[in-house]
Amino acid sequence: MEENTERDEVYEQFMQDLQAKKKRQVKRTIREVIMVVIILGVIGFVVWFLTDPEASEKVSLRKEKAPVAYADIPFTTKDVSSMEFAIAGKVMTFPCTTTDLYDAGYSMNESDAKIMLGKPASLMIDGYKAYETAICKMEARDFKGEFDVSVINTGTKETAAVNCPIHTIWFDEQFMLCNGLSQTSTYEEILAAMGKPDEEKKISSMKELYYEYGTCTIIFSFCDTYTGMEGKVCDRIWMTID
Incomplete structure (x- = not known):
């Protein structure tokens, strides 16, 4: 057993x-x-x-997109006062909307798009109604590129940032004004094309040239200006509305 x-x-x-x-x-x-x-x-x-x-x-889903030559962009004018510009070869006029930028191949950063801006406050500050603003990032959907926009809620209801009008755009390297100026343009080229600025500001080691056209302003910014302006390339171009 x-x-x-x-x-x-x-x-x-x-x-x-x-x-x-x-x-x-x-x-x-x-x-x-x-x-x-x-x-x-x-x-x-x-x-x-x-x-x-x-x-x-x-x-590559976000491949580098080759800059479009000025001659190949279908601008309707070379008069910069028209506020006509191009992003990645897509022509539009400032002020523009997020829909215009979407058509150009950009969309608002997902988290920024969800930012809620409150309705304008009744409080007046220096004669202006206190509007709520937010700085959001626009990102290219099918190529490398991004830039920032400032949106503002001028409506009467709380609104998502993606649905608010654009107040300011800080452009990237895919940007070009209708007169051919871009972030590859030098200080001398900008003065030759734009003429004398309406205002010139110096802040620490930064210099900015302001060109005003009605309620819109084009600003060229140069950093590290303490070494002189000769041959300097613009660090940033931005368009804003009052």
Whole structure:
């Protein structure tokens, strides 16, 4: 009787070891299959990438978008007082809306778009009604690029930032004025194209040139001006409305 019991225990242990071994073999086989699939996938991707001339553009969802030449942008005028400008080759007029910027390939940063601006306060500050504003980031959807906008709620209800009118735009490298000026323009080129500024401000090591057109203003900012302005390239161009 004891011998049978011992034999049964040995047999049970043997079966347990056998099942464990089979499980290990199955897991090993699954891992090997997965590795083969991964390797074949990588090889296929490399072959496609090397043989398809447009592969690099297809892989990059936010590829670098080549700047558009001034001559290729369909501006209707070269008169900067029209406040006509282009972002990534898309022509529009300031002041513009977030819809205009969306059509140009940009959308508001998701978290910024949800910012709620309260309705204008009845309190008057220096003769102006106290409006609520927010600075939000616009991001390119299909190429690299971003810039900031200031939105303002002038309505009578609490409104999400994405639905508020744009008050100011701080442009990126894809921006160009209708007279050809951009952030690659030098101090001398700006003065030659724009003439004498309506106002010139010096703040610490920064210099700003203000050009006013009705309720709108174009501002060219230069940093580190203590070394002189000759040949300096504009650090920032922004358009704002009173």
